[in-house]
Amino acid sequence: MKLYGAPMPAPNPRRVRMFLAELGVDVPETPVDLRKREHKSPEYREKNSLGQIPTLELDDGSTLSESVAICRYFQALHPEPALFGGTAFETAQVDMWIRRVEFIVMTPVGNFWRHAHPFTAPLLTQFKDFGESNREAYAGAQRWLDRELAAGSFIAGETFSMADICALSTVDFASWIGLPIAPEHTRLTDWHARVSARPSALA
Amino acid sequence: MKLYGAPMPAPNPRRVRMFLAELGVDVPETPVDLRKREHKSPEYREKNSLGQIPTLELDDGSTLSESVAICRYFQALHPEPALFGGTAFETAQVDMWIRRVEFIVMTPVGNFWRHAHPFTAPLLTQFKDFGESNREAYAGAQRWLDRELAAGSFIAGETFSMADICALSTVDFASWIGLPIAPEHTRLTDWHARVSARPSALA
Structure with missing residues (x-):
């Protein structure tokens, strides 16, 4: 393989x-x-x-x-640990959160990278105004996710899951392209520290 | 429920x-x-x-x-019929195709709807040039999908799956907002007829 x-x-x-x-x-x-x-x-x-x-x-x-x-x-x-959820409902919930992370959080980050970042400018036709508008979309996504994190320590609740892996890779990529976590989002900041502390985050 | x-x-x-x-x-x-x-x-x-x-x-x-x-x-x-795949590999393949349909095919359709369609104009701030550019992105997605359909009768191969349901809902929505299937894409056109003929397509 x-x-x-x-x-x-x-x-x-x-x-x-x-x-x-x-x-x-x-x-x-x-x-x-x-x-x-x-x-x-x-x-x-x-x-x-x-x-x-x-x-x-x-x-x-x-x-x-x-x-x-x-x-x-x-x-x-390798069924354990079950990072896509355990029961039928938990599995569907993790899937829901993976999708929410991708459509709500990753999409504006990707759009900013694709349409506003200097790195991609020579490679692709950019629509800069649209690209820049994704700063506010991503700020809104952060506000939403910070509120949602009131429900548990991890993205899909009290258990670490694939949704956290998707969110960490997204948030760290966003920081790298100039879109850091806003410091007022204390739940999101705490979540980020919690997930980044796992040895797997260095893989 | x-x-x-x-x-x-x-x-x-x-x-x-x-x-x-x-x-x-x-x-x-x-x-x-x-x-x-x-x-x-x-x-x-x-x-x-x-x-x-x-x-x-x-x-x-x-x-x-x-x-x-x-x-x-x-x-x-309700495990049967297995519309998310049977074996571990088939399940992952169906998931891959669901994601490809959403990121490659649905994304330009959604961007066109969101940023170029008159229906959404009064509701949201549109970036029209960007929105219009998604006509070509969707045309490219159709060309790609038409080529991929050489591998089988359905999106994920020879078996009808959730990926077909995602693709049908996307392609039909695209047609409704003014982005029909280009007639030169005969495999895509045949696939559309095949999936639309299922009684479930009327649900």
């Missing part, structure tokens, strides 16, 4: 590394050089037609992409 | 109705009047802080939102 990825700050390969560290499963990462655009090469696109990382390649040559789908596969092979 | 939703063209409640019809499970929908902005009322936000539909309310008052998470919950209660 081969896991294609890239080091920090790339947020999506980090999710898989962190998930594997939580499971205690060792799958070394095969690096894809993003600066050399290796992820857009014909060879890599054979494995993932979208040219994105991470991608998991099984020994029979079949491939799987999308960070959360790859983690779901490893969870099925 | 109460399922809050709204009729067509709202794409996300339709996914749950179609999924339930495929399972043969009858859960009547409690309508939320979007034109009266009932989904943004304080009462509804008690059930879903994001003010979105659908939301499922269990008899103990606990709630679940996000179309795919709600369907995942119903699948756990």
Whole structure:
């Protein structure tokens, strides 16, 4: 089995590394050089037609992409600890929170990166006004998430889950591109410290 | 159990109705009047802080939102037919395809609706140039999906799955807002006819 990825700050390969560290499963990462655009090469696109990382390649040559789908596969092979929830309702709740993190929190961060950040400007056509508007959208997402965290220590309640991994990779990527957590969001700040203190956060 | 939703063209409640019809499970929908902005009322936000539909309310008052998470919950209660995949790898593949449909196909449709469509103009600040640019992004998504459909009759391969439900709701919503399937995409057109012919598509 081969896991294609890239080091920090790339947020999506980090999710898989962190998930594997939580499971205690060792799958070394095969690096894809993003600066050399290796992820857009014909060879890599054979494995993932979208040219994105991470991608998991099984020994029979079949491939799987999308960070959360790859983690779901490893969870099925290694059921404990249950990071996608235990009961039917908990599993659905974790899925709901993964989706909320991606649509509400990650979307404005991605839009800012794509349309307002100087790093991507030479690579893509940017709509700067739209891109800049995502600062406020992400500020709103932080306010919402900070309120929601009144319900528990972790994103999906009192248990650490895949939703925390998705949120940590998002919030840290956002900080790296210039969108830090606003200090008035004390619950979000505390959550960030709590999750960052896990050894898996360094994976 | 109460399922809050709204009729067509709202794409996300339709996914749950179609999924339930495929399972043969009858859960009547409690309508939320979007034109009266009932989904943004304080009462509804008690059930879903994001003010979105659908939301499922269990008899103990606990709630679940996000179309795919709600369907995942119903699948756990009614395992057959397995619309989220069978084996560990198939399950991960269906999840990958759900995510690809949402990030690659639904995102430009949503951006066009949000930033370029006259219907939303009075409700929200639009970035029109950005919104219009999503016509080409959606055209690219159609080209990509049409190529991918060479691998099988359905989105995730040879078996109908939740990924088809997500894709149908997206493509039909796109057509409704003025972004039809381009006729040169014959595989995508055939897939659309195949999935639309299922009785569940009328749910």
